[in-house]
Amino acid sequence: MIAPSEHTVVVSFIGDCGEEIFLPVSRGIQRVFGFRVEQMPLLPDVDFALDPNRDQYHSTLILDKLAAAAPDGTTKVLAITAVDLFIPILTHVYGEAQLGGKTCIVSTFRLKEGLSPLSVQETYQVRVVKEAIHELGHTFKLRHCPDPVCIMHYCRSVKDVDRKSDQMCRYCKVLFEDEIKRLTIYRVGQ
Amino acid sequence: MGNVKILIVDDEKIMRESLAGWLLRDGHDVETAKSGEEALEKLNVTRYNILLLDIKMEGISGLDVLKHVNERDPDVAVVMITAYGSISTAIDAMKNGAADYLLKPFDPNELGVLIEKILGNQAQALENLYLREQYKERTRFESMIGQSRAMQQVFDLIMDVAPMNSTVLITGETGTGKGLAAKAIHTNSPQRQGPFVVVNCGAIPEHLMESELFGYQKGAFTDAKETKKGRLELAHGGTLFLDEIGEISMRMQIDLLRVLEDRVFYRLGGTQPLEVDFRVIAATNKDVQKAIKTGSFREDLYYRLNVVSFKMPSLRERKEDLPLLAEHFLNRFSQETNKPIDRISRGAMDEIMLYDWPGNVRELENAIERAVVVCKGPKIMPEDLPIFCAEESVRSDTNSLVEIEKGHITQVLTANDWNISRSAKILEIDRSTLYNKIKRYKIQKPS
Numbered sequence: 181m182i183a184p185s186e187h188t189v190v191v192s193f194i195g196d197c198g199e200e201i202f203l204p205v206s207r208g209i210q211r212v213f214g215f216r217v218e219q220m221p222l223l224p225d226v227d228f229a230l231d232p233n234r235d236q237y238h239s240t241l242i243l244d245k246l247a248a249a250a251p252d253g254t255t256k257v258l259a260i261t262a263v264d265l266f267i268p269i270l271t272h273v274y275g276e277a278q279l280g281g282k283t284c285i286v287s288t289f290r291l292k293e294g295l296s297p298l299s300v301q302e303t304y305q306v307r308v309v310k311e312a313i314h315e316l317g318h319t320f321k322l323r324h325c326p327d328p329v330c331i332m333h334y335c336r337s338v339k340d341v342d343r344k345s346d347q348m349c350r351y352c353k354v355l356f357e358d359e360i361k362r363l364t365i366y367r368v369g370q
Numbered sequence: 371m372g373n374v375k376i377l378i379v380d381d382e383k384i385m386r387e388s389l390a391g392w393l394l395r396d397g398h399d400v401e402t403a404k405s406g407e408e409a410l411e412k413l414n415v416t417r418y419n420i421l422l423l424d425i426k427m428e429g430i431s432g433l434d435v436l437k438h439v440n441e442r443d444p445d446v447a448v449v450m451i452t453a454y455g456s457i458s459t460a461i462d463a464m465k466n467g468a469a470d471y472l473l474k475p476f477d478p479n480e481l482g483v484l485i486e487k488i489l490g491n492q493a494q495a496l497e498n499l500y501l502r503e504q505y506k507e508r509t510r511f512e513s514m515i516g517q518s519r520a521m522q523q524v525f526d527l528i529m530d531v532a533p534m535n536s537t538v539l540i541t542g543e544t545g546t547g548k549g550l551a552a553k554a555i556h557t558n559s560p561q562r563q564g565p566f567v568v569v570n571c572g573a574i575p576e577h578l579m580e581s582e583l584f585g586y587q588k589g590a591f592t593d594a595k596e597t598k599k600g601r602l603e604l605a606h607g608g609t610l611f612l613d614e615i616g617e618i619s620m621r622m623q624i625d626l627l628r629v630l631e632d633r634v635f636y637r638l639g640g641t642q643p644l645e646v647d648f649r650v651i652a653a654t655n656k657d658v659q660k661a662i663k664t665g666s667f668r669e670d671l672y673y674r675l676n677v678v679s680f681k682m683p684s685l686r687e688r689k690e691d692l693p694l695l696a697e698h699f700l701n702r703f704s705q706e707t708n709k710p711i712d713r714i715s716r717g718a719m720d721e722i723m724l725y726d727w728p729g730n731v732r733e734l735e736n737a738i739e740r741a742v743v744v745c746k747g748p749k750i751m752p753e754d755l756p757i758f759c760a761e762e763s764v765r766s767d768t769n770s771l772v773e774i775e776k777g778h779i780t781q782v783l784t785a786n787d788w789n790i791s792r793s794a795k796i797l798e799i800d801r802s803t804l805y806n807k808i809k810r811y812k813i814q815k816p817s
Contacts, residue, residue: 240388267388271477279394323397326621334396336479351621358668 187215187255187363189316192222192246197262197288201308205260208309208346209316212331213356215255222249226263239265239276239285246283255363256319257283258312264289274335275311277318280359284315293338307341317352320359325352374489375416378402379409379435380424380451385474389422392478396485406430410438415809417790417802420488421448422472425459433463440467443790443801445495447488493575514550515698518688524551527680532558537630539615539675540653542682544803545730548653549613551682556609561649564608567601571622572614579622581638590639602635605648615675616656616667627671650675655803685727685734692722695731699738700750707742714750721752726775728807729798736798776811779804788815 189209193199199219206217229241242259250257265273265287274291277284291307310331317332325332328340330349335341348356376398380386386402393400401416403409407430409423421439425432436448450471452460460471470484514521531538532555540548549568556566574582585600602610612618618626629635630650634643652675661667685692696714704711714722718741727733741754779797786792794804807813 240391266475267392268382268384269389269475270392270481271475273392273478276391277395279391318395323395325397334482336482351624354624355620 187213188253189213189215189217190220190222190250190254190257191217191312192220192257192259194223194226194242194259194261194285195263197260201260201288201305204305204309205258205312208313209258212313212346212348213316213320220251222246222257222259226261231266234266235264236266236272237261237263238267239273239287240267242285243276243278243281243283246285247278247281250282254282256316258316259283259285260288260308260312261285262288274341275315277315279318279323280321281319284319286311286315291338291341303342306346307338310341310344310346313346317348317356320356322348322352322355322359325349327351374420374485375399375401375418376420376422377409377412377416377418378422379404379406379427379432380422381405381427382424385424385451392481396482398485406432406435409435410815413439413443414813414815415805417443417805418446419492420485421446423448423450423468425450425452425456425463433459433466436463436466436468442788445492445791447492449484449488493577514547514554515695516688516691517694518683518691520683520688521691524680524682528554529558531555531678531680533560534678535560535649537650537652537675537677539658539677539679540651540682541658541679542653542655543684543730544655544799545732546682546684547731548655548682549611551680552609552611552613552651552653555651556611556649559609559649561608564648565605566609566611567605567648568611568613569601570613572617576619576622579619580625583622583625584635584637585640586638587640590637594639597637600637602629602646602648603637603644606646607648609649609651612650612652612675614654615652616654616658616661620666620668623668623671627668627674630671630674685730689723692727692734693719695734696722696738699735700742703739703742709742709745711742711745711748711750713748715752717752718750718755721755726778728775728778733798772811775807776813779807779811780813783808783813783815 191202191205193202202219209215209217223242223245226237226242228245229237229239231238246257246259265276265285267273267276272290273287275284275286286308288308291311292304295303313331322332324334327333327349328343329345330352331344331347332349332352333340333344335344376393378386378389378393378400379402380389381404383404386404390400390402401412403412406427410430421435423432423435432450436450439446439448444467447469448467450460450463450468451474452471453474457473460468464471469488472481472484514525516522528551538555540551542548553566556562569583571579581598581600583600583602585598585603586594588594588597629646633647634645636643658667658672662669662672696719700711700714722734737756740756741750745751745754782793782796786796790801790804794801797804
């Protein structure tokens with residue numbers, strides 16, 4: 181049996197988005213998933229994903245590059261970037277993840293919305309941590325949860341992000357544990 | 371309502387894939403089609419809740435697909451996707467039955483709100499259907515009838531299983547009487563003095579399922595004016611019958627598994643644990659093993675339910691029971707309608723025997739009810755039977771049962787311009803069963 185601590189999540193910053201966020205994000209990941217967290221630069225920039233007409237970055241393309249750049253033995257990769265992300269059909273996304281895949285990305289671009297200069301740092305950090313955990317949750321096959329306080333709830337606005345907790349609801353916990361069991365079986369069988 | 375199935379139709383790969391990825395993460399089952407032609411093929415074999423349909427496509431356009439959907443399955447909600455320059459076409463589409471339209475690229479919130487609204491409307495419609503079905507169930511066939519070897523084996527199994535307290539899983543096609551078998555087990559069990567509580571997992575909308583099963587405390591949510599007992603609580607001391615268990619959502623599977631393991635639960639908004647003791651019987655017409663493989667049904671719940679299991683035979687596997695069943699229904703409906711019809715003519719019985727009855731006992735019951743209504747004399751004549759029955763019986767001399775069923779379904783579909791809802795109603799099977807049969811028999815809609 182492989183313990184959760186044997187799983188490693190690589191957190192990779194892309195561009196200048198304040199690496200002081202690493203500590204709260206890694207603590208959040210350890211608390212919710214129980215995984216070891218390492219910081220590692222994987223992509224120097226994301227210019228390849230820029231759509232000049234929209235002045236936004238296509239997140240799916242970034243995920244593909246991240247997956248190729250991830251070191252062997254990494255369980256999951258979480259990228260954090262300050263650029264505004266999109267997928268072609270939507271105006272914007274806060275982040276994107278490969279459902280049941282290896283990589284996910286969070287954009288901090290819209291997470292400072294509605295914050296006064298005084299409250300910026302703390303609330304902003306909490307939002308980034310929540311969105312990071314949320315996107316990582318997708319890589320463990322978790323989908324959006326209807327419970328508005330569950331971390332896997334889809335947030336329509338930053339207000340929703342503030343309202344939800346930084347924990348999984350009991351349903352998502354069960355589904356996450358199922359996936360960990362499946363991964364463990366898969367690893368042992370390899 | 372189980373998982374929501376969405377079909378995205380767009381000729382731009384990048385649009386299809388990005389929208390599919392987003393909706394998958396949102397918890398929906400998503401399929402894509404790159405053209406109107408592919409969409410029609412998929413619509414022939416799968417039933418979707420929502421169609422996200424690009425208006426402008428080469429070949430069959432979005433508007434053509436909309437027209438097709440409206441004709442054959444108006445319950446499917448169609449949302450048109452359009453670029454800025456085509457809003458007037460989208461508005462025209464709404465006049466022609468589209469539920470709404472989205473201007474691409476669209477705000478993710480807009481899409482989320484729209485899907486929620488559509489699912490809310492569909493859940494309401496499902497709830498109404500459930501209430502109507504509940505009413506019909508009260509008058510549905512009241513006892514199990516059959517002298518065939520297959521049914522005798524079922525009776526023996528029921529008598530063997532009934533005195534035990536084991537959980538039972540009953541499988542079998544729709545209309546074979548799984549609910550009656552469950553009731554028979556209860557009636558012959560040590561819990562027979564207790565209640566027999568039915569939960570139709572396929573008919574209760576997901577948002578109501580939790581409160582239906584667990585009940586709620588006064589004040590648990592806005593509409594909870596009084597404390598209400600859930601069906602788990604109501605089943606205490608008796609039997610809980612989980613019908614169509616294959617339709618239950620993943621969240622409810624998790625809750626149900628916990629209750630089955632611990633026999634303890636809380637009402638919504640409640641703080642006191644409630645201990646319950648009941649026997650569980652579950653039934654399904656789905657291939658649960660397949661659902662486990664695709665991840666839509668929990669393996670642990672399956673093993674919890676499948677302690678003892680048996681399959682109800684289809685009517686074509688026990689044709690020798692047809693005269694007995696037909697006479698039984700004739701007696702019942704002639705009494706109910708106060709018509710002095712006391713027998714079924716030899717010709718009519720021959721046709722009943724030759725027909726394949728894909729909708730099983732339920733289809734036979736409806737056919738006899740109809741025959742009693744239209745019958746003018748003292749006995750049921752071949753012409754009193756639904757026309758499909760007579761026509762199929764002639765062809766069946768040379769065809770296999772499978773060919774007869776395929777031919778009959780094709781005929782009903784053609785007669786109803788491929789309106790799936792109407793055809794399924796006539797065939798007395800649910801729409802998903804009809805879609806499966808169309809797929810299995812590769813029945814093609816004439817172009």
